[in-house]
Amino acid sequence: MRILIADDHPLTLMGTKVFVESLGYKIEDVCSNGITAFNLILARQPKIAILDINMPGMDGLEVLEKVHRQKLPTKVILLTMHKEMTIFKKANQWGVSGYILKENAYDELQKCLETVKKGEQYISKNLENDLVIDNHSAGQNYAIDKLTFTEKKILELIAQQKTSKQIADMLFISEKTVEGHRTNIIQKLELPKEKNILLIWATKHFK
Structure with missing residues (x-):
């Protein structure tokens, strides 16, 4: 059974590779960003892709969504540090x-691979107790649910008073791309076009 692993942390990537190989599986490819991961899934169609959620280029959720929309046969396993219910629900929606x-x-991971292999x-098992509901009202939840994982991450960084350049450097994207995300976020949240409106909104909702 052919497996792809994608994680932007080299130690985690190699540690996962060694561990999965020790279980007797064949690792076909490893990579460190979502765009490469999706292209490899598209080209090689491995049986399983083990993806970190937070990756440059394209996050794990976006890769999962593309795999789902294009009806590719690859099964996706997401490894994540995130315990937010909204992220889990989105992953479930895209057939994780x-x-x-x-x-x-x-x-x-061993039990997970055995389970996924059986379809x-x-x-x-620890997720049920660990999942936390985002600290927003129902209306705010609805607004935030419209954002992509990357857009949410950018909002969190804006709340930490990071500049567009700092955000670009942290997420391995261009400053122009960050500005594009800012514009999309303002439109999706239906915010007025006022100076520093995103900083004001993010500071209020991402404490």
């Missing part, structure tokens, strides 16, 4: 086959 918190990865879904 496995969802594991990184802190429990080595305890659960069943595996959700981390």
Whole structure:
């Protein structure tokens, strides 16, 4: 069974590769960003793709969505540090086959691979207690749900008073791309076009 692994942290990437190989699986490709991961899935169609959610280029959720929309046969397992209910729901919506918190990865990855191999879904056993509901009202939740994972991440960084250049450097994207995301976020949240409106909104909702 051919497997692809994508993670932007070299130590995590190689650690996962060695661990999965020790279970007797063949790792076909490893990569460190979402765009490469999706292109490899498209070209080689591995049986399973183990993806970190937070990656440059294209995050794991966006790769999962593309795999789902294009009806590719590759099963996607997401490894994540995120415990937010909205992220989990989005992954579920796009047909995720496995969802594991990184802190429990080595305890659960073997069981997850066995489950996914049988065509069943595996959700981390620790996830049910760990999932937290975002601290927003229902209306705010609806607004934030319209944003992509990357847009949410940019909002969090804006709340930390990071500049567009700092955000670009942190997410390995161009400053122009960050500005484009800012414009999209303002439109999706239906915010007035006022100076520093995103900083004001983000500071209020991402405490």
